[in-house]
Amino acid sequence: MADETPDRPEDEFQELLRNLLGGGGAGLDPEQLESLSRMGVDPAMLQQMMAQMQHAFATGSDDGIDWSAAKKQALHLANKDGLGITAGDRQDFDQAFSLATLWLSEATTISDLAAPAQAMTRGQWVEATLPVWQELAEPVADSIAGALTAAIDEQTPEEMRQLVAGAGTFMRRVGGSLFAAQLGGVIGRLSQEVVSGGDVGIPVMPDGIAAILPQNFADFARDLDVTDDQLALYLGTRELAHARLFRHARWLRLHVLTQVTEFARGIHVDTTALEDLASRFDPSSPEELRSALESGALLPQRTPAQEAALVRLENLLATIEGWVDVVTADATSRLPAAAKIAEAVRRRRAVGGPAEQAMASLVGLELRPRRLREAAAMWRAVTDAVGIEARDRLWDYPDLMPGASDIDDPQALVARLVAHERGEDPERDALDEALDALLAEAAEEAAGEAEQGGGAPDARTTDDDGPEDPRPV
Structure with a gap:
């Protein structure tokens, strides 16, 4: 039988890693323990480290990010109180959604959803939204995992790098798995705060799905001093409007998520902070790295490009x-308490809860509609000027949707829309003048080329009897 003992030190180290991570046997045999000692590695410390991270290594994906850990942690927090949804809760919210649907038909021309809205548990919300959270966080997770590997590699003496090369994948999975676990914790806590599918502003729910979380309903209503039926009707109406808009303007979902992910891809880890952390990092006790991830200490200040994004x-x-x-x-x-509830919703979105703030620290992104009042004033002006149908047509195509300049100056938008409704030509601006100048210049160049080419077109191609037969006579 061929001797299977590794000939090279790096092969020996990788073999030891496989034995430890594979979970085979109760531990290392005396010969392997002696090998570890020769390498200057404490066998007890290494076994403790491997036992703690074994699951992440065994189940981690090829890119080093074990997203199943995020799901497991999120569901653990979402379901830890053991509360579900009673039949009475479902009936109450079904009735609220039915009435809200009728009211919305009077307030918007955007059509109803194909699927009925539903009362959803916290765990169901986690299951439904986790793919979007993962997509948004993945660029940051990759950056942290890769930077951790690079920082530790730079801290390793040159003579030891070949020896520990087999641990590179493992160290990447350490960082990725810790980040995934932190993300799962944030999503799990967020499931204890949100009251509806569109509560965080971005389209995290599947397309065309509207939902209310009754488990969080009582917490939201506690300090409002309004009746539950009024609150359910208001929140149900708002959730349906949000879901209808994204189902109608199918381009809008991709537009929002693309802007979020582009911002996230611009995030780079603060290598100075990470190198300092890596110099004293103990994989068997990763609390310091976990704390750094939670606080956002590894994410540097935003660049001007990120601020603009x-x-x-x-x-x-x-x-x-x-x-x-x-x-x-x-x-x-028709709701007596509608204005009070609306103000509470606006304040809640402006401030955000603890879990949303934790998401900002983890991913570096605050999902705040800071100009919500100004934007609402713009839409009110448009509605009063041209009506519901003309207003809702602005969501038919991306280039019709109002932009930041329209929020700044809603009267200019109203003037354009009123002129369009009257069939009048829109007021010309600097862009129109520049476009006309370009077209005129192009027309002059085309005329000059025609003159240089001999003037009149070839008579053979414009004969009244039709084009000339191209075959030779």
């Missing part, structure tokens, strides 16, 4: 939620 995203979210605010206000005008 964040402003664009905030304007987009404000434009969306401003429309939802106006439509919801019109649809719920």
Whole structure:
């Protein structure tokens, strides 16, 4: 039989890693323990480290991020109280959604959802939204996992790098798995705060799905001093309006998520902070790394490009939620407490809860529609000037949707829309003048080329009897 003993030190180290991570046997045999000692490694410390991270290594994906850990942690927190949804809760919210649907038909021309809205548990919300959270966080997770590997590699002496090369994948999975676990914790806590599918502003729910979380309903209502039926009607109407908008403007979902992920891809880990952390990092006790992830200490200050991207995203979210605010206000005008509830919703979105703030620290992104009041005022002005149908047509195509300049100056937008409704030519601006100049210049160049080419077109191709037969006579 061929000798299977590794010939090279790095092969020997990798073999030891496989034995430890594979979980085979009760431990290492005396010969392997002696090998570890020769390498200057404490066998007890190494076994403790491997036992703690064995699951992450065994189940981690090829890119080093074990997203199943995020799901497990999120569901653990979402379901830890053991509360479900009673039949009475479901019936109450079904009735609220039915009435809200009728009211919305008077406030918007955007059609109803194909699927009925539903009362959803916290765990169901986690299951439904986790793919979107993963997509948003993945660029940051990759950056942290890769930077951790690089930082530890730089801290390793040159003569030891070949020896520990087999641990590179493992160390990447350490960082990725810790980040995934932190993300799962944030999502789990967020499931204890949100009251509806669209509560965080971005489209985290599957397309065309509207939902209320009754388990969080009581916490939201506690300090409002309004009846449960009024609150259920208002929140149900708002949730349906949000879901209807994203189902109608199918391009809008991709537009929002693309802007979020582009911002996230611009995030790079603060290598100085990470190198300092890596120099004293103990994989058997990763609390310091976990704390750094939670606090956002590894994410540097935003670049000017990121700040600009964040402003664009905030304007987009404000434009969306401003429309939802106006439509919801019109649809719920019969509710005595509608104004009080609306103000509570706006304040809640402006401040955010603890879990949303934790998400900002972890991913570096605050999902705040900071200009919500201004955007709502713009949509109110548009509604009063041209009516519901003309207002809702602005969501038919991306280039029709109001932008930041329209939030700044809603009267200019109203003037354009009123002129369009009257069939008048829109007022010309600098862009129109520049476009006309370009077209005129192109026409002059074409005329000059025609003159240089001999003037009149070839008579053979314009004969009244039709084009000339191209075959030779």
